[in-house]
Amino acid sequence: MTNTQLPTEAQRFILVCSACHELAAMKPPREWTPAWGSPPPHSHWDGEPLCAVMTRTGYRSAEPMLVET
Template identity: 70%
Template sequence: MTDTKSRMLICSECYEPALLKSPREWTPAWGPLPPYSHWDGDPLCAVMTRDGYRSAEPKLVELP
């Protein structure tokens, strides 16, 4: 039997779908270009780190 569960990347802050694709707009002052974005091309939600605000990390979820 094979595992046929579907998985999806979501933003860990707003839970909207995410893509393994850099945001379409990014300012170098915000730090390194993140590899993930929301489906509409916007950066993932900003989160505070000790280095300042950074893009949230996505998480992989299983769909029912």
């Protein structure tokens, strides 16, 4: 992309962990224990699960969020 080109919608946003704000990926974590239930669809960029957050039903992986760049 040159300086004269406008960014596309996909280039204007990044996916981040809502707990720590590090980059997130649209893929399950590299490692997941079946005792934790089915793997979440998102992970940190390095393949680790998103941060654990407390919910009414116990700890769960944080939800990712889109952030405008």
